[in-house]
Amino acid sequence: MPTIKDVAEKAGVTVTTVSRVLNNRGYISEATRKKVYKAMEELNYQPNELARSLFRGKSQLLGLIIPTVAHPFFAELAASIEAYAHAKGYKVLLCNSQLNREKEKEYIEMLKRHQVAGIIMASHTMEVDEFAKVKLPLVTFDRRIGANIPYVSSDNYQGGQLATNLLIDKGCRKIAHVCGNLSLNMLANKRNEAFVDTARERGVEYYTIQTEINVFETKQYELLIRDLFNEHPDLDGIFANSDLMAVSAIKVCSLLKKRIPHDVRIVGYDDTNIASLVLPQITSIRQPIEQMSALAIDLLIRQMNKEQISVDNILPVILHERETT
Amino acid sequence: MPTIKDVAEKAGVTVTTVSRVLNNRGYISEATRKKVYKAMEELNYQPNELARSLFRGKSQLLGLIIPTVAHPFFAELAASIEAYAHAKGYKVLLCNSQLNREKEKEYIEMLKRHQVAGIIMASHTMEVDEFAKVKLPLVTFDRRIGANIPYVSSDNYQGGQLATNLLIDKGCRKIAHVCGNLSLNMLANKRNEAFVDTARERGVEYYTIQTEINVFETKQYELLIRDLFNEHPDLDGIFANSDLMAVSAIKVCSLLKKRIPHDVRIVGYDDTNIASLVLPQITSIRQPIEQMSALAIDLLIRQMNKEQISVDNILPVILHERETT
């Protein structure tokens, strides 16, 4: 790999000059600029980002910590974040935590060692006080850590309300919310709050089913939902915490010969591609992934620039009615 | 951020000594080792990877270039690759090319600037001769570039045979292969070769439908398949090039009141999670993603060590029969 030195020699100038044309700093005569460009061209020179980053004390890397990119929601999130990061000149370091606290910590340490410019954290098994130690531009997805760490989230309470009200409006009298682990202290838990509040208010029988921490255990969802119907054969509405869970619910209903939406109505969450792909197409609550991604990147960059930012960044969700309701 | 210098001062030694205990090199007395560890502990010291990498001339980063991580197959691939890379001490830089040649090139340049240790390339719109310029450990997914660049692939021809034979064995007489853009020169095209060979051999009527380059245009798949049935209402077998396409096929069949597998049989590809998730569950050809990922990482590391490696790395696929056949 040619270095700036090689370019300088070839162009008959010093490294200083080359650096100047590279960064468009200071005054340079057109003649030498041309010479330098020519030399760079001929050598196929690429500036060494490691050296640059070392000098300025940080890299152009962003860390993205998610449970697993194999999950459709996080896959779409990752794709979106990468796109916006790229547009702003940043690269994304992919970290799959598997919702494992040790891994989360390990990844954060790793990212610090690599002098990343910032971290987007969308996996939350870590304790709150451990976030204080990060000392790096940080944005959280769907979790409020404290007054200092900004987070991006969609309006989970609103989502829960929309879903629950829709089920009840459509005539459901006995509904269940299949959600993640509520002890994980994520804002997604507000969906369940909304579910409970709404169901209670409107006088409808309701149940909450928590799944284990396992990220992507479809089979487990199916078993859980099957148990649910065993206990409550007359259940007529399911609010699933992800489209994947909704698909599992559809499957179980099909096996139990329950017609959708006639016997059971289902609302999914995230509105990932899968929701409109399967049959019946899933009614789902859409999180505005694109805007959330853009906002996250933006918040990170603002932190780097020591700008003032708001801690709470909650975007509205949208209900997409389809065939399961 | 504390540096090695701070640690040295705190421990009352020089940076050399600290560096030594850090890297377990040379002889160090237990006493000073303890002192140094203590100092590192107290300062919460993290070695600066940028500096390390700059010194040794390359980073611990791997570039992963895929069309988009929003696609289930590539999402699972990315998750798997990240896991193996992590196990070997490497981090993954995520690059979504959108199957765009300029982006691919741009990403490669970027990765070089960042002194990545290697590149895994699973997006192939670039010309063959451009690969020669990479000069970096490189592994290709599903494309044979030349005699110098190793690739990892599953046995596409076998996959095509398995799928086609299954359809015919089950009684299909008029079948279609819905595949990607055959001009892209990927090994996946061998699926179509196998399809054509097998159908011809066994005397069954067959058609090939190519989709546009767009990576994730589900709607487009649906339109294409609809057109297909318009032209050939008596089509009774579809070999889809991905599970996503298979889902689209299922959907179209459902809309056209065609029963699966009674009227139309469908075989998908990749056997991603989605295949066993939807109803009917999709018969699919499984690519051994885990092994392919491990192999790719392994090939990269071997190249770094200047070890001899084989260019052709083809793993067998497995047919998973489910409900669509």
Next chain:
DNA sequence: TTGTATGCGTTATCAG
């Protein structure tokens, strides 16, 4: 067993 000096590739400061 430990310390000194040098260089990795780049940018910034300060001269000229």
Next chain:
DNA sequence: CTGATAACGCATACAA
């Protein structure tokens, strides 16, 4: 307008 030099944080060769 351009050049010499120091510094970023670390690891190695060579001394001691």
